[in-house]
Amino acid sequence: xxxxxxxxxxxxxxxxxxxxxxxxxxxxxxxxxxxxxxxxxxxxxxxxxxxxxxxxxxxxxxxxxxxxxxxxxxxxxxxxxxx
Numbered sequence: 067x068x069x070x071x072x073x074x075x076x077x078x079x080x081x082x083x084x085x086x087x088x089x090x091x092x093x094x095x096x097x098x099x100x101x102x103x104x105x106x107x108x109x110x111x112x113x114x115x116x117x118x119x120x121x122x123x124x125x126x127x128x129x130x131x132x133x134x135x136x137x138x139x140x141x142x143x144x145x146x147x148x149x
């Protein structure tokens with residue numbers, strides 16, 4: 067019984083990063099309408115997100131006028147939620 071419980075805990079621990087990455091990839095792909103690899107302010111507002119341009123500019127650390135996946139998820143709380 068201990069072996070089964072230990073195996074289950076180990077399996078859940080190892081699969082958690084994959085599940086976290088999965089939903090992030092799915093969300094980013096959904097928001098990146100033009101498949102450019104970055105999310106623009108237009109794409110965010112088009113997806114129903116209420117984003118202030120100043121907050122978008124702050125989140126866009128490399129000033130590319132688009133948010134990479136890492137920029138988006140680091141600043142997601144600043145950008146607001148989408149419908």
